[in-house]
Amino acid sequence: MRSDINEFMMALQAKTPGENEFHQAVQEVVESIWDVYIKNPRYKKAKILERMVEPERVIMFRVPWIDDQGEVQINRGYRVEFNSALGPYKGGLRFHPTVTLSILKFLGFEQTFKNSLTTLPMGGGKGGSDFSPKGKSDNEIMRFCQSFMTELQRHIGPNTDVPAGDIGVGGREIGYLFGQYKRIRNEFTGVLTGKGLAWGGSLIRPEATGYGAVYFVQHMLELLGKKIVGQTFAVSGFGNVAWGAIMKINELGGKVVTISGPDGYIYDPAGISGEKVDYLLELRASNNDIVEPYADEFDATFFPGRKPWEQKVDIALPCATENELDVGDASLLVLNGCFLLAEVSNMGCTAEAAEFLMEKISYAPGKAVNAGGVAVSGLEMTQNSQRLNWTREEVDARLHLIMREIHDTCVRFGRNGDRINYVKGANVGGFVKVADAMLAQGVV
Numbered sequence: 136m137r138s139d140i141n142e143f144m145m146a147l148q149a150k151t152p153g154e155n156e157f158h159q160a161v162q163e164v165v166e167s168i169w170d171v172y173i174k175n176p177r178y179k180k181a182k183i184l185e186r187m188v189e190p191e192r193v194i195m196f197r198v199p200w201i202d203d204q205g206e207v208q209i210n211r212g213y214r215v216e217f218n219s220a221l222g223p224y225k226g227g228l229r230f231h232p233t234v235t236l237s238i239l240k241f242l243g244f245e246q247t248f249k250n251s252l253t254t255l256p257m258g259g260g261k262g263g264s265d266f267s268p269k270g271k272s273d274n275e276i277m278r279f280c281q282s283f284m285t286e287l288q289r290h291i292g293p294n295t296d297v298p299a300g301d302i303g304v305g306g307r308e309i310g311y312l313f314g315q316y317k318r319i320r321n322e323f324t325g326v327l328t329g330k331g332l333a334w335g336g337s338l339i340r341p342e343a344t345g346y347g348a349v350y351f352v353q354h355m356l357e358l359l360g361k362k363i364v365g366q367t368f369a370v371s372g373f374g375n376v377a378w379g380a381i382m383k384i385n386e387l388g389g390k391v392v393t394i395s396g397p398d399g400y401i402y403d404p405a406g407i408s409g410e411k412v413d414y415l416l417e418l419r420a421s422n423n424d425i426v427e428p429y430a431d432e433f434d435a436t437f438f439p440g441r442k443p444w445e446q447k448v449d450i451a452l453p454c455a456t457e458n459e460l461d462v463g464d465a466s467l468l469v470l471n472g473c474f475l476l477a478e479v480s481n482m483g484c485t486a487e488a489a490e491f492l493m494e495k496i497s498y499a500p501g502k503a504v505n506a507g508g509v510a511v512s513g514l515e516m517t518q519n520s521q522r523l524n525w526t527r528e529e530v531d532a533r534l535h536l537i538m539r540e541i542h543d544t545c546v547r548f549g550r551n552g553d554r555i556n557y558v559k560g561a562n563v564g565g566f567v568k569v570a571d572a573m574l575a576q577g578v579v
């Protein structure tokens with residue numbers, strides 16, 4: 136690493152000890168944009184980068200609630216309001232036992248660049264709690280969400296900060312959170328996205344991240360002279376994001392042969408589509424484990440404790456969580472002929488895996504590939520402000536256009552001869568817009 140980047144990272148690490156995921160995310164961005172940064176003395180003089188790595192505000196709070204046995208439970212809630220140079224803070228809420236400040240800072244930092252890439256007026260933020268909805272009753276989830284929102288509502292608003300879902304936060308949780316916000320503030324307003332269709336939600340929002348990712352992959356393939364039809368895909372997870380991706384891949388003639396959970400993965404060479412997807416969605420809605428039961432139901436193979444990256448596929452889409460694919464997994468994929476990997480999870484690959492993949496195959500990072508989710512959240516905000524509901528076709532067409540523009544931005548800033556460095560393209564493309572807005576807004 137160059138010594139000036141090294142110095143920057145050492146100063147950050149000294150100031151934020153132990154925040155490893157955050158350091159990993161910053162390092163990737165800093166390495167990509169450093170040349171642009173030092174070539175523009177105005178950025179350096181205004182200490183744009185030093186300001187960008189410091190969230191504008193971090194809120195941390197107690198979330199007490201009562202479980203079904205009458206026991207008091209205490210979780211920790213967070214909202215990291217990272218950067219509002221381009222618009223109100225925007226980014227998901229994650230409910231998962233692994234949530235820490237470091238994870239939310241990495242996600243909020245990445246979100247700032249991702250939102251900038253969408254070209255919609257949204258700043259970056261992220262929040263959540265170490266609460267796990269898994270295995271909880273609906274009443275417990277509701278009581279938790281109500282307690283969480285009782286504090287969060289002081290800090291958010293349709294022109295201030297507009298959270299959405301992420302891991303562990305889907306339509307049900309957004310409903311309970313919205314209900315509590317409305318009750319306390321006595322206003323029906325677009326303060327959250329991912330809402331139900333009947334009360335301010337947007338068509339396509341639930342599937343937008345997955346659909347958008349597949350549109351992005353289509354554009355990557357186009358540059359390689361290929362199409363989705365006939366390609367075999369490995370997908371990890373089976374959550375909000377994975378199912379949308381699987382539906383779109385099937386629609387476009389591709390075949391998905393894996394899904395996974397924390398306990399292992401299933402391999403179904405016949406393809407995961409149609410009634411099999413419906414079956415998975417039903418299990419998921421009832422809070423049940425899905426991977427192993429699927430194997431029993433559809434005669435597929437369950438590989439306990441393993442990851443899908445050992446299967447021979449053309450394209451890999453990590454859709455579960457950060458650092459879910461390491462350099463060993465990446466080598467195995469490449470060895471088996473995989474020629475394209477698009478991260479749908481945020482920072483799905485470790486830094487070493489990302490570096491390896493960039494050299495070997497067509498590889499794109501989460502902040503570009505998964506931006507369709509927040510893009511349609513942005514479109515939900517617009518519909519809420521206009522008090523209008525757009526048709527499915529209209530939202531889908533806009534999503535498609537945004538994903539094409541993000542891909543074009545990556546190509547414009549990341550082209551190196553006949554290869555595209557999507558990491559550089561996404562980081563520089565996202566950075567310049569935020570940096571210029573920060574310069575224009577003075578030292579704030």
Ligand code: NAP
Pocket residue numbers: 300301302303304344371372373374375376377395396397398424454455456457459479480481505506508509
């Ligand atoms: P989700 O609905 O909670 O789904 C996550 C899925 O991954 C679940 O099937 C989960 O299984 C599985 N999983 C969790 N840890 C795993 C592990 N270590 N190994 C294998 N599988 C694991 O979350 P999501 O909203 O789809 O988010 C997935 C990723 O996409 C995250 O990185 C998120 O930040 C990113 N993302 C989401 C959105 C969005 O719109 N939701 C937008 C942009 C980016 P269990 O349920 O059994 O734990």
